[in-house]
Amino acid sequence: MFKPKKKLGQCFLIDKNFVNKAVESANLTKDDIVLEIGLGKGILTEELAKNAKKVYVIEIDKNLKIFEDKLKEKYDNIEVIWGDAVKVDLNKLDFNKVVANLPYQISSPITFKLIKKGFDLAVLMYQYEFAKRMVAKEGTKDYGRLSVAVQARADVEIVAKVPPTAFSPRPKVYSAIVKIKPNRNKYHIENEDFFDDFLRAIFQHRNKSVRKALIDSSKELNYSKDEMKKILEEFSNTNLDIKNLINEKVFKLSVEDIVKLSNEFYRFLQNRDRL
Structure with a gap:
């Protein structure tokens, strides 16, 4: 029996309604190559595999290989990369979309690593308070460095607020599904x-x-x-x-x-x- 590791921030998405909401928001086609960060129990991975051409999954915990094996019995378009997503060289992966339930402790570094790499569209799960800061407008209490750093490079919107009951184990906070679309031509950043x-x-x-x-x-x-x-x-x-x-x-x-x-x-x- 697999037991989630608290130190890795493992809260697996188990509510199929929110899995479907994330996948639908990504507007996937059979031409899309998707990156997922965190394999979990493979519930999201399976839906991605059904709808996309190929799915890359970066996962740090090799104890989750049992879920990879189950998936690969049914799908031949999944490739799991075992390693730390913060350290993996994303330039070696040819993906155009990202769909993931991110471990909360790597939300910021992963987001900016992805934006720097470039993609067409990302649908990512964040802690709700973090998501509110991402979309905050000037003059509000949530507006800060994160808001500007993200919005200067991408259009961001909260697709859905997700309750703790959608995960196992249950986190103590609400989450949010966030859609990110790079807007490189909206603002020119000199350096x-x-x-x-x-x-x-x-x-x-x-x-x-x-x-x-x-x-x-x-x-x-x-x-x-x-x-x-x-x-x-x-x-x-x-x-x-x-x-x-x-x-x-x-x-x-x-x-x-x-x-x-x-x-x-x-x-x-x-x-x-x-x-």
């Missing part, structure tokens, strides 16, 4: 690494103005506080729009505003360093 550093710096002080946040977190951009004060004085004199944006509170700025400000600041610093 991905700088953008992520910029987000980390300003959202450490989300209730302060961007100016104060950047000064207080200047080390995130490799400057001293005094250097940052001087730089921001020069930067704010670039134009009135920039001045207004850096004097606004961080959590009130839209994704578009933050991407624009990050791009402008990156270009300003690049030009300044050349002088």
Whole structure:
């Protein structure tokens, strides 16, 4: 008898209604190659195998091989990769969609690893509170670094709220099925690494103005506080729009505003360093 491992965050989806909801949301065809993260007992994997051309599954726990063996008796389009999804080289896998009940402790790193790799559509299960932060809009209490980091790169929507009873063992919190569609042409990010550093710096002080946040977190951009004060004085004199944006509170700025400000600041610093 297999016993789920708490340290691996194993809460297996057992409610077929939500399995079907996730699969339907992925709009699968026989041309799709799907990545699943976490084999579980194979309930979701089986539905994916029925509807897609091929299914890759990344699973860390080799004790789940019994479920792989059962699946492979019926389906020849499933390939299980035994390893840690955070460490597996996704560039070696040719998939275009992702459908998974993610272990909650790897939600953030896996999401950004997937977005960096690229895909057509993902339908992923998250802790509900995490999902709310992913879709949050500016000015709300859930709006933060995660909201902007995801929405700058993808359109995100909550498809369904999922109760603890849909899992075994039951988690203590609600979950959510989230649909993610990359939107690479919606915003242009000048430099991905700088953008992520910029987000980390300003959202450490989300209730302060961007100016104060950047000064207080200047080390995130490799400057001293005094250097940052001087730089921001020069930067704010670039134009009135920039001045207004850096004097606004961080959590009130839209994704578009933050991407624009990050791009402008990156270009300003690049030009300044050349002088």
